[in-house]
Amino acid sequence: MESGDKDEPLETRLVRVRGDVQGIGYREACVRRAHSLGVTGWVRNRMDGSVEAILQGSPEQLANMCAWLSEGMSAALVEELEVTEVPPPFLRFDIFERLPTL
Structure with a gap:
């Protein structure tokens, strides 16, 4: 699914994933999944x-991405997924990338 449809509403979510999600390639898999969903x-x-993420896209894209994040990848053990809606105005992102640890 590609983003960019001007008629589709753009939403932003701040997501925190808790559990065994570090040191297993979770962020890299997250980047690949985000790219595939747009x-x-x-x-x-x-x-x-x-692991913390800012997700931006259509409601359907965000629902699909959050579903993937909650299931994680096979090596991950996701215990909690906390999703917070970010109200507009918000910065618009052009890509999905991995940032350094905070």
Whole structure:
């Protein structure tokens, strides 16, 4: 699915993934999944062992991405997915990338 349809509403979510999600390639898999869905934003590890992401796209794209994040990848054990809606105005992202640990 590609983003970019001007008629489709753009939404932004801040997501925190808790569980065994660091040191297993979770962020790289997240980047690949976001690219395949047309989701923009970023993902990074947090010092507390969680993974944090900003997701931007249509409601359907974000629902698909959050479903993937909650299932994780086969090596991940996701214990909690916390999703917060970011109200407009918000920065528009052109790509999805991996950021350094915070």
